[in-house]
Amino acid sequence: MDESENSKKIKVNTWYAIQTLHCKEERVGEFFEKRGLTYFIPMRYVEQITLDGKRHRVLTPAIHNLLFLAKTLDERELLKIIDECPFPVILIRHRDTRKCYEIPDSEMVEIRAICDPNYTGTLYVDAATAESRPGQKVRVIHGVFTGLVGKLTRYKNRYYVVIIVANLGVMIHIPKWYCMKLE
Secondary structure, X not given: OOHHHHHHOOOOXXXXXXXXXXXXHHHHHHHHHHOOOOEEOOEEEEEEEOOOOOEEEEEEEOOOOEEEEEOOOOXXXXXXXXXXXXXXXXXXXXXXXXXXXXXXXXXXXXXXXXXXXXXXXXXXXXXXXXXXXXXXEEEEOOOOOOOOEXXXXXXXXXXXXXXXXXXXXXXXXXXXXXEEEOO
């Protein structure tokens, strides 16, 4: 790679949230992958029953019409690639400023961890629903999610830590005694 090519690459320290239409998030991800871009789609296992009555676990997107794209190019190059996409996509923007919603890599590390498809205690909701849940700000101090900061809320007689990123709310089941209140 020569110096001019190297200067076009930007260290991945932010991610964009991208909305797709018509449940095309996996195909949009493949489009980005063919262009050398890194993406992430929150996935989960769903049990499906075949025609012969057998149950199978199938990995499917947890939230349809949402994926995260690593910002590895400058904005002009990235927008050019997005314009070439054969499927309609929308960069999620802040409501007030209309700037693209940029997610720090540190938050994406947490999101990728809590969106592990093998963990069954995760609920996915829209950001407005997650924000409206009453709760106390906490830090998880025990278990695999130690260090995670979010809002502890109760839903259907279980405790969840709520994390909000872009227009996605993730509620992860964590016992309340695994959490420490923050001021």
